[in-house]
Amino acid sequence: MTIEAHWPLYPELRTADSMRIERPEDVDLLLTRLADKDSGSATLVHRGRLTVIDEGTGGQLVDHDVLTAVHDGYGYLSYG
Numbered sequence: 001m002t003i004e005a006h007w008p009l010y011p012e013l014r015t016a017d018s019m020r021i022e023r024p025e026d027v028d029l030l031l032t033r034l035a036d037k038d039s040g041s042a043t044l045v046h047r048g049r050l051t052v053i054d055e056g057t058g059g060q061l062v063d064h065d066v067l068t069a070v071h072d073g074y075g076y077l078s079y080g
Contacts, residue, residue, distance in 0.1 A: 001046055001049070002021070002022050002046075002047040002048060003021040003022075003046055003047070004018065004019075004020055004021070004044070004047060005019055005020075005021060005030055005042040005043070005068075006018040006042060006045070007034065007039055007040050007041060007042035007043070008040040009038050009039060009040070011038070017033065017039070030068075031070055034068065034070040035070040035073075040069070041067050041069040041076075042067065042068050042069065043065070043067055044066040044067070044068060045062065046062070046066075049062065049063060050063065051063065064080065065078075065080050066078070066079050
C-alpha cells in the first residue's frame with residue numbers, strides 16, 4: 001500500500017515537503033527527513049483505502065488519521 005507523507009517546514013510555514021512511501025527503505029528516508037530541525041509533524045495518507053461518508057456533509061473522508069514526528073532522536077506516532 002502506498003503512503004503519502006506531507007509536513008510543514010519551519011520557521012517559514014509557507015513551505016512544505018512531501019514524499020511517497022512505497023518500500024520499506026522509504027520509511028528510513030522519511031524518518032531521516034522528519035528528524036531535520038526544520039521539519040514539522042507529518043500527516044500520513046494511506047492511498048487505495050476505502051473512504052467513509054461524513055454523515056454531516058455527505059463528503060468522503062479517510063477512515064483514520066495518522067500523524068508522525070521525530071524530535072531529539074525520538075519518534076512519535078498518533079493514530080485516530
